[in-house]
Amino acid sequence: MSSLLQTTVVRGRFLDIQNLVAQAADIAEQVRYLEDGVLISEAGKIKWFGPWQDAAAHLPEGVAIQHYPEKLIVPGFIDTHIHFPQTEMVGAYGEQLLEWLNTYTFPTEMQFQDPTYAAKIAEFFVQELLKNGTTTALVFCTVHPESVDALFEAAQRHQMRLIAGKVMMDRHAPDALCDTPERAYTDSKALIEKWHGQGRALYAITPRFAPTSTPEQLQLAGQLKAEYPDVYVHTHLSENKHEIAWVKELFPAQQGYLDVYHYYGLTGSRSVFAHCVHLEDSEWDCMHATDSAIAFCPTSNLFLGSGLFPLKKTWEKQVKVGLGTDIGAGTSFNQLQTLNEAYKVQQLQGDKLSAFESLYHATLGGAKALSLEQQLGNFDIGKEADFIVLDLQATALQTLRQQQAKGIEDALFALMTMGDDRNIHATYVYGQAAYVQPK
Incomplete structure (x- = not known):
């Protein structure tokens, strides 16, 4: 408990x-840059934030100042879609979505019925998040409740805010990975009661995607959402054109892929749909009307050949969007590398993605996508003290490039183009250093 009450003082840019x-x-009008600032956290929350010259009256006695004069401090990165059981199968060769699931994903996920194995991968996964500057994530587990317990237990050791849930899947998958509508409901209900709101843990009702759930299972998922309206819904939507055609065959009574989820009560302000590469106009309108959110996953969309996500349309249609690494179809835990690919995806569509918009999606915009903008996303007083210390010159090439940077926006763009886990100097979770890069 003493660590919870610990005060931290951090100074830097x-x-x-x-x-x-x-x-x-x-976004540019909302950028706040302090060349020499101070953040004071207490009991995991930001108590004071402002310029160094105004800090004297607020500095607590006897607390050492952690000073990072050469580094850049930004809010912790938020990952709105990632699969922890796929950590060990990143970079699996040669398939598109449906074949990739059957060839690589399902065999890997079968191992997570073993609690010891699940705990080992969960701890590795959490460490990778921290090493890459991700302080909050919305996470797929497997069909096994043991996988959910393992992940939340690993996150709890760091007082980390994770949202996660047991996969619901009762068809079109190996028998060893299938539950039933009733078991999915009872297991999920028990996990909600056990974990949702415990510390910083939050629960997500998690049907894998419409083809792997029967109408009966989706109906019970919707019933769970009605019973627990403050839990999340996390699933996939319109990632791949073959997948979309399959959904239309399986659910002919619905008006399209998103309408399947909407019909069963699974859209809403805490519903996050990964990918959404090929939405129809009516689906964009439904996303906006229901206040549902999208997780944009550029590295996996490119790796699986799924398509180019129209990020510009999220602004036009006023649909919430966050970034997802989507490990393991995604190829990096790192949001800097994810933004590097996001920039290229927009370039291929004739659009630009600025450094400041990139930062927005990785922090405050991602918090909004998860309905956590009151708790996370920037340095406002009272918010949870999750932030990262970035080294902009982690390599010789980066050092050369940063010496030519024309202001903070150019420096940030170069970081997001060239950066990776080597640029994460330290990660602070709930006011405490949860990761410091080894010297």
Whole structure:
């Protein structure tokens, strides 16, 4: 308990986005950059934040100042879609979505019925998040309740805010990975009661995707959501054109892929749909009307050949969006590398993705996508003290490039183009250093 009450004082260069915006062009006006700032946290929350010259009256006695004069401090990265059981199968060769699931994913996930194995991978997974500057994530587990316990227990050791849930899947998968509608309901209900709101843990009802759930299972998933309206829904949507055609065959009574989820009560302000590469206009309208969110996963969309996500349309349609690494179809835990690929995806569509918009999606915009903008995403007083210390010159090439940087925006863009886990100097979770890069 003493660590919970610990006070931390951090000094350095700080950069965040002050407020949510309705269009990308407004983000630059909300950028807050302190060349020499101070953040004071107490009991995991930001108690004071401002310039060094105003800090004297707020500095607590007897607390050492952790000073990072050459580094850049930003809010912790938020990953809105990732699979912890797929950690060990990153970079599996040669398939698109449906074949990739059958060839690689399902055999890997069968191992997670073993609690010891699940615990080992969960701890590795959490360490990788921290090593890459991710302080909050929305996570797929497997069909096994043991996988959920293992992940939340690993996150709890770091007081880390994770949202996760047991996969619901009762068809079109190996028997060893299938549950039943009733078992999915009872297991999920028990896990909600056990974990949702315990510390910083939050639960997500998690049907894998419409083809692997019967109508009966989706109906019970919707019933769970009605019974626990403050839990999340986390699933996949319109990732691959073959997948979309399959959904239309399986659910002919619905008006399309998203309408399957909507019909069963699974859209809403805490519903996050990964990918959404090929949404129809009516589906964009439904996403907006229901306040549902999208997880944009550029590295996996490119790796599986799924398509180019129209990020610009999220602004036009006013649909919440966050970034997802989507390990293990995604190829990196690192949000800097994810933003590097996101930039290229937009370039291929004739659009630009600025450094400040990138930071927004990785922090405050991601918090909004998870309905956590009141708790996370910037350095506002009262928010949870999750932040990362970035080394902009982790390699010789980066050092050369940063010496030519024309201001903070150019420096940030170079970091997001060239950066990786070597640039994460330290990760602070709930006010405490949870990861420090080895010297």
